[in-house]
Amino acid sequence: xxxxxxxxxxxxxxxxxxxxxxxxxxxxxxxxxxxxxxxxxxxxxxxxxxxxxxxxxxxxxxxxxxxxxxxxxxxxxxxxxxxxxxxxxxxxxxxxxxxxxxxxxxxxxxxxxxxxxxxxxxxxxxxxxxxxxxxxxxxxxxxxxxxxxxxxxxxxxxxxxxxxxxxxxxxxxxxxxxxxxxxxxxxxxxxxxxxxxxxxxxxxxxxxxxxxxxxxxxxxxxxxxxxxxxxxxxxxxxxxxxxxxxxxxxxxxxxxxxxxxxxxxxxxxxxxxxxxxxxxxxxxxxxxxxxxxxxxxxxxxxxxxxxxxxxxxxxxxxxxxxxxxxxxxxxx
Amino acid sequence: xxxxxxxxxxxxxxxxxxxxxxxxxxxxxxxxxxxxxxxxxxxxxxxxxxxxxxxxxxxxxxxxxxxxxxxxxxxxxxxxxxxxxxxxxxxxxxxxxxxxxxxxxxxxxxxxxxxxxxxxxxxxxxxxxxxxxxxxxxxxxxxxxxxxxxxxxxxxxxxxxxxxxxxxxxxxxxxxxxxxxxxxxxxxxxxxxxxxxxxxxxxxxxxxxxxxxxxxxxxxxxxxxxxxxxxxxxxxxxxxxxxxxxxxxxxxxxxxxxxxxxxxxxxxxxxxxxxxxxxxxxxxxxxxxxxxxxxxxxxxxxxxxxxxxxxxxxxxxxxxxxxxxxxxxxxx
Numbered sequence: 001x002x003x004x005x006x007x008x009x010x011x012x013x014x015x016x017x018x019x020x021x022x023x024x025x026x027x028x029x030x031x032x033x034x035x036x037x038x039x040x041x042x043x044x045x046x047x048x049x050x051x052x053x054x055x056x057x058x059x060x061x062x063x064x065x066x067x068x069x070x071x072x073x074x075x076x077x078x079x080x081x082x083x084x085x086x087x088x089x090x091x092x093x094x095x096x097x098x099x100x101x102x103x104x105x106x107x108x109x110x111x112x113x114x115x116x117x118x119x120x121x122x123x124x125x126x127x128x129x130x131x132x133x134x135x136x137x138x139x140x141x142x143x144x145x146x147x148x149x150x151x152x153x154x155x156x157x158x159x160x161x162x163x164x165x166x167x168x169x170x171x172x173x174x175x176x177x178x179x180x181x182x183x184x185x186x187x188x189x190x191x192x193x194x195x196x197x198x199x200x201x202x203x204x205x206x207x208x209x210x211x212x213x214x215x216x217x218x219x220x221x222x223x224x225x226x227x228x229x230x231x232x233x234x235x236x237x238x239x240x241x242x243x244x245x246x247x248x249x250x251x252x253x254x255x256x257x258x259x260x261x262x263x264x265x266x267x268x269x270x271x272x273x274x275x276x277x278x279x280x281x282x283x284x285x286x287x288x289x290x291x292x293x294x295x296x297x298x299x300x301x302x303x304x305x306x307x308x309x310x311x312x313x314x315x316x317x318x319x320x321x322x323x324x325x326x327x328x329x330x331x332x
Numbered sequence: 333x334x335x336x337x338x339x340x341x342x343x344x345x346x347x348x349x350x351x352x353x354x355x356x357x358x359x360x361x362x363x364x365x366x367x368x369x370x371x372x373x374x375x376x377x378x379x380x381x382x383x384x385x386x387x388x389x390x391x392x393x394x395x396x397x398x399x400x401x402x403x404x405x406x407x408x409x410x411x412x413x414x415x416x417x418x419x420x421x422x423x424x425x426x427x428x429x430x431x432x433x434x435x436x437x438x439x440x441x442x443x444x445x446x447x448x449x450x451x452x453x454x455x456x457x458x459x460x461x462x463x464x465x466x467x468x469x470x471x472x473x474x475x476x477x478x479x480x481x482x483x484x485x486x487x488x489x490x491x492x493x494x495x496x497x498x499x500x501x502x503x504x505x506x507x508x509x510x511x512x513x514x515x516x517x518x519x520x521x522x523x524x525x526x527x528x529x530x531x532x533x534x535x536x537x538x539x540x541x542x543x544x545x546x547x548x549x550x551x552x553x554x555x556x557x558x559x560x561x562x563x564x565x566x567x568x569x570x571x572x573x574x575x576x577x578x579x580x581x582x583x584x585x586x587x588x589x590x591x592x593x594x595x596x597x598x599x600x601x602x603x604x605x606x607x608x609x610x611x612x613x614x615x616x617x618x619x620x621x622x623x624x625x626x627x628x629x630x631x632x633x634x635x636x637x638x639x640x641x642x643x644x645x646x647x648x649x650x651x652x653x654x655x656x657x658x659x660x661x662x663x664x
Contacts, residue, residue: 307504
């Protein structure tokens with residue numbers, strides 16, 4: 001019988017069914033991408049196709065990472081944060097920050113295939129921009145996310161992430177923080193610290209347990225192979241990550257993504273860093289993490305109309321499949 | 333400059349940008365579908381490919397509408413509603429109802445092209461099943477929705493709707509009802525009655541204003557051409573719809589869908605009826621409605637990570653485009 005599982009963070013139910021097996025999500029073999037593409041705006045030589053760099057990591061051979069304003073920014077860098085309100089029309093001016101992080105000069109690398117060292121630099125760059133963007137007094141909340149492949153909502157195949165600074169705090173974020181607080185108030189524990197200890201204890205959904213991070217398929221995973229990577233040290237803000245932890249996260253993230261990449265034939269995916277602001281580092285109840293959603297299933301009118309997700313793959317079976325995927329030896 | 337608009341129902345912000353024009357969403361010409369397809373499980377002659385009928389509308393020529401249990405039900409019809417709870421694992425057994433409404437025997441008709449009379453019968457069938465399913469004491473909430481086309485999450489092209497009876501009340505639904513209640517408490521008005529009067533007064537986003545319903549693009553539309561159809565008579569439950577209103581809704585829905593169909597080249601879409609339960613008909617603050625989401629834009633990591641939608645088309649411009657679409661004369 002299907003089972004409704006409660007997501008303790010969103011407090012929404014997920015319908016978990018056994019209607020699919022892991023193999024059903026193995027994608028068709030994708031066309032091999034070249035290492036360099038003349039028409040790609042993110043490939044070396046095409047730097048003029050993007051706005052001027054905000055930040056660059058470079059060596060004698062050229063740039064390794066570029067951060068540029070998003071040419072198609074959804075919010076405007078310039079302007080004041082103003083509010084208007086008339087009847088049921090309530091608006092805030094769309095000011096904020098929207099940057100693109102070009103993760104590598106090589107066109108065909110992705111999170112699973114980028115070596116650990118440059119992936120570490122990508123995460124360091126996230127942190128640097130995260131800290132910088134929060135200095136803007138108009139900014140209330142910063143989101144770091146990655147879209148990879150057409151099903152994830154991007155048309156650019158060259159590996160990149162985005163960082164958006166918003167002039168409001170999204171309700172989704174406030175609701176999650178309230179749940180963390182409620183759990184802390186109820187139990188005296190951090191919800192995510194408790195989740196880590198229960199997951200490690202049970203083991204059935206664990207993928208990688210490294211020095212500082214643990215990756216696993218959550219009990220109430222909202223879609224097949226949905227994965228969380230949680231820092232084992234309690235901290236409310238990504239801003240607080242140490243150099244040693246950055247290195248460990250790069251290793252854990254790369255190996256986790258490799259399970260998806262080699263096991264499912266390079267699925268399109270999104271990931272997002274869910275974090276409190278800089279000052280939330282000391283919060284007793286907020287615990288930042290990284291959430292990965294491979295885009296292997298469709299959302300239908302049912303999810304739109306109810307908010308309840310249908311996961312056609314049992315999380316424990318998805319996790320077991322991923323643990324068995326053969327990945328090259330140089331991974332952890 | 334982009335603008336953040338507040339959705340008063342979800343209390344979430346939508347980023348509205350002018351990055352696209354209506355023409356950008358006109359789809360590629362689709363292959364013409366046949367009126368009958370031998371391999372389609374919903375076409376006449378293939379009745380044995382679905383479970384036995386729960387309800388049928390028929391005449392001397394055969395069935396016009398069939399309601400059958402969903403062969404791939406996400407919840408199980410049989411069994412008790414039981415709960416288990418261990419640490420952070422909280423479950424409810426997946427019992428409930430999941431039915432399919434095959435709207436027409438003709439393979440290539442859709443909501444926009446189905447004549448008003450059979451569309452009226454479809455809505456009557458929704459109502460009949462809605463009332464019946466709520467009789468099951470295990471059922472807490474019923475959702476009626478339609479997926480049309482692959483981008484909407486269905487692989488079956490024959491026009492059909494689905495109705496799901498859940499053994500829990502989704503948090504999304506509870507949150508909306510709380511917002512309705514809060515608004516009523518704040519202002520003494522029903523949020524949706526107030527929305528109707530403001531929309532009709534301004535006119536910029538209105539599509540069709542018929543005797544009993546008004547269709548429009550909401551001020552904080554979460555995606556291009558997102559449309560609401562609201563009953564003008566205040567009522568908390570779809571169960572409460574009168575025969576005259578069913579007829580008017582069929583006319584309004586068909587004409588609204590025709591604007592999308594002829595204007596955008598048959599876009600894939602979802603629609604959902606958002607309603608309180610039967611007993612909510614008399615609620616002073618709940619107001620049922622129908623919400624249509626054409627699947628013309630992708631959701632990215634930003635929406636997943638923030639809950640904030642990006643609508644790249646200004647709602648007023650989308651509405652104006654739809655009003656200008658030429659639809660055949662026999663529509664209202």
